[in-house]
Amino acid sequence: ETGVTQTPRHLVMGMTNKKSLKCEQHLGHNAMYWYKQSAKKPLELMFVYNFKEQTENNSVPSRFSPECPNSSHLFLHLHTLQPEDSALYLCASSQGWTSGSVNEQFFGPGTRLTVL
Amino acid sequence: AQTVTQSQPEMSVQEAETVTLSCTYDTSESDYYLFWYKQPPSRQMILVIRQEAYKQQNATENRFSVNFQKAAKSFSLKISDSQLGDAAMYFCAYRNTGTASKLTFGTGTRLQVTL
Numbered sequence: 001e002t003g004v005t006q007t008p009r010h011l012v013m014g015m016t017n018k019k020s021l022k023c024e025q026h027l028g029h030n031a032m033y034w035y036k037q038s039a040k041k042p043l044e045l046m047f048v049y050n051f052k053e054q055t056e057n058n059s060v061p062s063r064f065s066p067e068c069p070n071s072s073h074l075f076l077h078l079h080t081l082q083p084e085d086s087a088l089y090l091c092a093s094s095q096g097w098t099s100g101s102v103n104e105q106f107f108g109p110g111t112r113l114t115v116l
Numbered sequence: 117a118q119t120v121t122q123s124q125p126e127m128s129v130q131e132a133e134t135v136t137l138s139c140t141y142d143t144s145e146s147d148y149y150l151f152w153y154k155q156p157p158s159r160q161m162i163l164v165i166r167q168e169a170y171k172q173q174n175a176t177e178n179r180f181s182v183n184f185q186k187a188a189k190s191f192s193l194k195i196s197d198s199q200l201g202d203a204a205m206y207f208c209a210y211r212n213t214g215t216a217s218k219l220t221f222g223t224g225t226r227l228q229v230t231l
């Protein structure tokens with residue numbers, strides 16, 4: 001148990017569906033992240049929230065919409081996805097950023113998304 | 117922009133033997149952090165070991181140690197006395213110091229452990 005949970009673990013959706021991925025951390029962290037993991041590619045950082053404020057959007061298409069209502073919860077809302085969006089979506093959390101700290105990231109188990 | 121390269125897509129080691137996974141990176145920064153993450157088949161990514169660039173001493177965590185060569189921008193992971201539970205994908209990652217917490221990952225090395 002790493003303290004970061006993700007639901008659902010598996011999701012199959014059509015291109016016209018709307019779904020949401022949920023991430024929850026129980027570590028008292030203040031920064032949360034969404035990553036996309038595709039086969040044979042490096043993990044791609046999608047979004048970063050620090051103290052509930054979005055601090056990074058790594059040129060992610062608007063069909064992915066993040067939401068961070070508080071420091072413990074992070075959502076990724078999905079709509080009109082494409083088959084190439086099929087991947088493992090990982091959530092991570094870390095302490096809020098302060099200069100000089102390592103801010104180790106703790107990862108959740110991921111959601112395996114398949115877009116038909 | 118920083119890049120991280122793992123040139124070994126797959127590696128294999130016999131149980132109880134030692135294996136070294138390679139990682140190189142490119143940066144113009146002088147202070148940064150380097151990490152090795154392990155992702156077993158269950159997919160939960162966990163931190164194995166980390167190195168602060170300002171520290172000359174190589175980090176060690178039980179059977180895991182690194183060979184950090186700052187001038188060569190190399191950061192290899194050595195696993196001693198390999199165990200079946202070490203089988204996983206291993207990712208090398210880089211992060212600048214300061215307020216930005218973005219991790220840049222390599223493509224990973226799949227490690228197989230054989231009897």
